[in-house]
Each structure stands twice: as structure tokens, then as C-alpha cells.
Amino acid sequence: MTTTIIECTDVNFRYENSTVLEDISLKVKEGEFWALIGPNGSGKSTLINIILGLLKADQGTVKLFGQNVDSFKQRERIGYVSQKSNSFNSGFPATVLEVVKSGLTRKVGLFKSFSKHDEQKALDALRIVKMEDFASHNIGELSGGQQQRVFIARALVGEPDLLIMDEPTVGIDQKNVASFYSMLNELNREHGIAILLVTHEIDLVTELASHVACLNRSIHFHGIQADYKKMNDADISLWYGHPVRRVHQEQKGV
Amino acid sequence: MTVINALFTYEFLQNAFLSGLIIGVIAPLLGLFIVVRRLALIADALSHVALAGIAGSLFLSQSVLMFSALNPVYLGMASAVGGSLLIERLRGAYKNFEELAIPIILSTGIGFGAIFISLAKGFGSDLVGYLFGSVSAVSRQDLWIIVVIAIVVIAFIRFFYKEMFALSFDKEYAKVSGINGKIIQMFFMIIVALVIGASMRIVGILLVSSLMTIPVAAAIQLAKSFKGALVYSIVIGELSVIIGLFSAFHLDIAPGGTIVITSIIILLLVLSWNKMKGKKPTRKRKGEFA
Numbered sequence: 001m002t003t004t005i006i007e008c009t010d011v012n013f014r015y016e017n018s019t020v021l022e023d024i025s026l027k028v029k030e031g032e033f034w035a036l037i038g039p040n041g042s043g044k045s046t047l048i049n050i051i052l053g054l055l056k057a058d059q060g061t062v063k064l065f066g067q068n069v070d071s072f073k074q075r076e077r078i079g080y081v082s083q084k085s086n087s088f089n090s091g092f093p094a095t096v097l098e099v100v101k102s103g104l105t106r107k108v109g110l111f112k113s114f115s116k117h118d119e120q121k122a123l124d125a126l127r128i129v130k131m132e133d134f135a136s137h138n139i140g141e142l143s144g145g146q147q148q149r150v151f152i153a154r155a156l157v158g159e160p161d162l163l164i165m166d167e168p169t170v171g172i173d174q175k176n177v178a179s180f181y182s183m184l185n186e187l188n189r190e191h192g193i194a195i196l197l198v199t200h201e202i203d204l205v206t207e208l209a210s211h212v213a214c215l216n217r218s219i220h221f222h223g224i225q226a227d228y229k230k231m232n233d234a235d236i237s238l239w240y241g242h243p244v245r246r247v248h249q250e251q252k253g254v
Numbered sequence: 255m256t257v258i259n260a261l262f263t264y265e266f267l268q269n270a271f272l273s274g275l276i277i278g279v280i281a282p283l284l285g286l287f288i289v290v291r292r293l294a295l296i297a298d299a300l301s302h303v304a305l306a307g308i309a310g311s312l313f314l315s316q317s318v319l320m321f322s323a324l325n326p327v328y329l330g331m332a333s334a335v336g337g338s339l340l341i342e343r344l345r346g347a348y349k350n351f352e353e354l355a356i357p358i359i360l361s362t363g364i365g366f367g368a369i370f371i372s373l374a375k376g377f378g379s380d381l382v383g384y385l386f387g388s389v390s391a392v393s394r395q396d397l398w399i400i401v402v403i404a405i406v407v408i409a410f411i412r413f414f415y416k417e418m419f420a421l422s423f424d425k426e427y428a429k430v431s432g433i434n435g436k437i438i439q440m441f442f443m444i445i446v447a448l449v450i451g452a453s454m455r456i457v458g459i460l461l462v463s464s465l466m467t468i469p470v471a472a473a474i475q476l477a478k479s480f481k482g483a484l485v486y487s488i489v490i491g492e493l494s495v496i497i498g499l500f501s502a503f504h505l506d507i508a509p510g511g512t513i514v515i516t517s518i519i520i521l522l523l524v525l526s527w528n529k530m531k532g533k534k535p536t537r538k539r540k541g542e543f544a
Contacts, residue, residue: 052430053430054426054429054430073432075430075431075432076431076432078430078431080427080430080431082426082427088423088424089290089292091474092290092422092423092480093290093473093474093477093478093479093480093482093483094419094423094479094480095478095479095480098419098479098480098481099423101416102416102419102420102423102424102427103431104416105416105417105419105420105428105431105433106431106432106433108416110413110414110417111413111414113412113415113416114416136478136479137478138478138479154427158431
């Protein structure tokens with residue numbers, strides 16, 4: 001039996017007087033690759049923050065690996081990659097290796113220092129994202145896409161079972177987005193890591209994901225990728241709030 | 255008499271130099287974490303709160319017999335610790351204006367300081383020593399206080415280095431990965447307050463925060479890694495303290511001034527060195543990904 005990794009049941013969230021999320025129920029299981037899509041302001045990031053325990057739902061429950069999110073302690077099982085621009089100061093004096101190692105902080109535990117073995121793990125994680133040659137570079141010297149790869153390595157170094165990413169391609173060169181997604185695909189297929197990816201790009205990512213959830217305050221569709229593809233653009237436009245035309249991979253000749 | 259000869263002759267000079275050397279390590283060490291977390295002004299605010307404690311203690315020592323033998327450094331440190339906890343509280347109360355906590359605490363410190371100084375009708379040279387530092391005022395007891403605080407600081411950084419790094423680099427990520435930022439932050443603030451209290455004998459209240467921030471400002475211009483920034487900060491801090499104390503002794507001026515101006519000169523040298531080299535090489539290769 002496959003394990004349920006994320007289980008949201010009837011999650012509601014209000015911000016001041018407006019409802020941001022309404023009756024959200026979602027299940028992510030082992031090895032699945034979910035794309036959470038929706039227009040700007042649809043509550044995607046709020047939902048992610050609730051799943052991560054950064055925000056508290058007004059109603060409903062969130063379970064991670066079967067445990068309530070409030071009492072969930074095995075944080076090292078989750079790797080998190082945020083929108084890059086949000087949370088880091090590009091003048092920070094740190095090397096790529098130091099940043100990746102910081103992903104092991106919790107796993108190594110209080111009062112202990114990183115060992116040679118931890119350093120090796122960090123280098124291995126950098127190899128997965130093809131950034132091993134940059135280990136000794138200053139993090140601020142890298143391009144946006146390279147930095148994002150480093151943050152993925154930081155999320156991967158603790159060998160998580162789940163990778164949660166909030167619009168990780170914001171600020172990345174368009175031509176690099178495809179190679180970024182193929183790397184995610186590899187992580188999912190070869191390393192068996194479950195992925196929950198938030199994005200407003202509805203084309204590329206839904207080709208890669210095994211499951212798709214469409215959010216705009218409430219969930220309008222969730223299911224396997226094949227069913228999502230069968231939906232017509234008019235239906236999607238209806239809940240998206242503006243006309244949407246999906247471009248399929250075959251048409252693009254990828 | 256040369257400084258070296260004098261050092262062997264006078265105990266007060268030994269106290270001053272030894273405490274200076276210790277502070278030259280611990281102030282920039284904590285300062286690095288303060289700077290990268292953009293809290294540089296907090297050190298300033300806390301030193302002014304320490305002023306209130308010192309002035310209060312000096313005033314009480316004039317009027318209450320019990321306080322006459324008490325080392326003012328204790329009350330100075332205690333009020334800085336109180337101030338650090340208050341800043342954390344205020345930052346919580348003004349979520350959208352976190353920096354507002356700093357001027358509030360700073361003014362409170364100066365306000366109380368001014369009241370106590372007036373009540374005591376001024377403290378003369380004692381007060382000048384606390385404001386700008388002094389080579390002659392450091393007692394053996396002060397030196398021991400500084401040694402104990404240095405042990406606490408180094409133990410804290412040794413045991414919480416990786417947590418402090420994670421919290422400083424990316425607070426949100428640290429929270430998601432389950433690091434208890436609140437408790438570590440509180441310990442950190444208390445330790446910062448203690449170091450400010452300990453350093454003020456040498457560099458003085460008004461210049462304490464500079465020894466925490468200026469060596470770091472120079473170090474982050476030079477370093478690529480966090481460990482490197484740490485080493486550079488300490489080396490520059492030590493250089494400033496040693497050169498500053500020697501010149502303070504020779505020129506007979508307050509060491510706070512000479513130490514801080516030395517660190518400023520080092521910072522300027524570093525900045526011009528970087529400019530000559532054409533700044534940090536930016537290895538950004540546009541569009542590169544794989």
C-alpha cells in the first residue's frame with residue numbers, strides 16, 4: 001500500500017474578511033508528482049504555507065506522513081524550495097557548499113558540527129543538480145537559475161521523501177525552465193521523491209506531472225494528468241477567470 | 255617608557271590589553287551574525303541601554319551605601335540584557351515596523367542615562383571613561399568578567415554555529431526545517447547584550463557597536479565563504495584593538511576613538527583594494543544553467 005504523504009481535509013483559510021481557501025481537500029501519495037496550478041492570487045502560496053505549518057488553517061486538518069502538521073516533528077522528511085527572491089540576501093558571505101550543508105542542520109542535531117561525511121552528502125546533492133563545480137563559489141555570484149539549483153540541492157541533501165516547491169522558476173531564464181523541469185522529472189522518477197510543485201505556468205509542468213490540481217480559492221479539478229489533458233480549454237478558462245489556451249508538447253515539437 | 259615595558263610594570267595595562275585582545279575576538283564574532291541578519295543598529299541601541307545601567311549604578315553608588323562597592327559594569331550588562339529582551343518583545347508588537355523597536359529602546363536608554371547623570375550632577379572623568387573607553391579603568395575584576403563572557407560566547411557559537419548560520423541565511427527555510435529560531439534568537443540577543451556590557455570599559459558605550467560591525471563590514475568585502483568572513487572579522491577586529499590600544503597609550507587619548515578609527519582605516523583600505531581589483535569578480539554567466 002502506498003503511503004499518503006500530504007492529506008488536507010476541508011481546509012479553510014480567511015484573511016481579514018476575504019476567503020482565501022475554501023474546503024480544500026487534497027491527497028498526495030508516495031512517488032507522485034503534483035502540479036498545483038492556478039492564477040495569481042488564487043491561494044496557492046497560502047495553501048503551501050498551511051501545508052508547511054507556516055500558517056494555521058482556520059478550519060480543517062492537514063496531515064503530513066499521517067501526523068497532524070502542528071505536532072509533526074520529522075521535518076527533515078520535507079525538502080522545501082521557495083520563490084528565490086523572497087528569502088535570501090544576495091550579498092550574504094557564504095559558499096554554495098555552506099548553503100547546501102545548512103540543509104542538514106536539523107538532521108545532524110543540536111550541539112553537533114558538520115562532519116566530513118555531511119560535506120560529502122552536500123557534494124552529492126550538488127551533483128544531482130549538476131552544480132558540483134560551483135561548490136566553492138559565493139552564492140551571490142551565481143545566476144538566478146544556478147541559485148535555484150543550489151536551493152534544490154539544499155532541499156535534497158537531507159534525503160527527503162517530499163519536495164515542496166513554490167514557483168521555483170520565477171526569475172529563471174525562460175530557456176532554462178525546460179531543463180529545470182526535466183531535472184525535477186528525474187528526481188521524481190529515479191529517486192522516487194514525491195513532488196508538490198506550485199506554478200502558474202500551465203503548459204510545460206502539466207506534461208511532466210503525474211497529477212494536477214487546479215486551485216482558485218477552491219479546488220476545481222484534481223486528478224491524474226491524462227484526465228486534466230482531456231478537459232477543454234474553455235472549462236479551464238472558466239475557473240481561471242480569463243481565457244486560457246494550453247499548448248501541448250506535441251505541438252511545440254519538444 | 256615603551257608599551258612593552260609598561261605592560262610588564264603596570265597591572266592596569268595588562269588588564270586593558272588582555273581584555274582588549276579578548277574583545278577583539280568576541281565582538282566581531284558576534285558582529286558577523288548581527289550584520290548578516292541586518293541587526294547592526296540593535297547593537298547600538300543596546301549600548302545606549304547599557305549607558306542607563308551604568309549611569310544608574312554610578313548614581314546609586316553616590317546615594318545608597320549598598321551600591322558604592324558594586325561594579326557599574328554589572329548593572330550596565332543587566333540593563334542591556336533587559337533591553338535586548340524588550341527589543342524582541344517590541345519587534346513582535348510592531349510586526350510591520352520591526353525596526354521601530356530600535357529607536358524606542360535607544361531613546362529609553364539615553365533618557366534614563368540623562369536623568370541619572372543629571373541627578374548625580376555629572377560624573378566627571380568616570381563618565382568620559384564609560385563613554386569613550388579607557389586604558390586605565392579596567393580592573394582585574396573587569397578582566398575576569400570579560401573572560402567568563404568570552405567562554406560563554408565561544409561555547410554558544412561552537413554549539414549553535416549551524417543553527418545560527420541557517421537562521422541568518424534564510425529564516426523561512428530554517429523555520430520550515432524545524433529549527434527552533436525563537437529560543438536561539440533569545441539566547442543570541444542576551445549574549446550580544448553581555449558582550450556589549452563587557453566591551454564598554456575598553457571601547458566605551460558610544461563605540462561598542464562599531465567594534466561589532468566595522469571589522470565585519472570590511473570582512474564581507476573580502477570573504478567568499480561564511481567561515482572566511484568569520485576569520486577576517488576576527489583578524490581585523492584584533493588588528494584594530496592592538497593598533498588602537500598602542501596608539502591610545504602613546505598619544506594619551508581614549509582607546510575607543512583610536513580602536514574605531516583604526517578599524518575605519520582598515521575598512522577604507524579594503525574598499526579601495528577591492529576597487530583597484532575591479533570589485534568582487536562576478537562570475538555570473540547569463541543564461542547558463544546546465
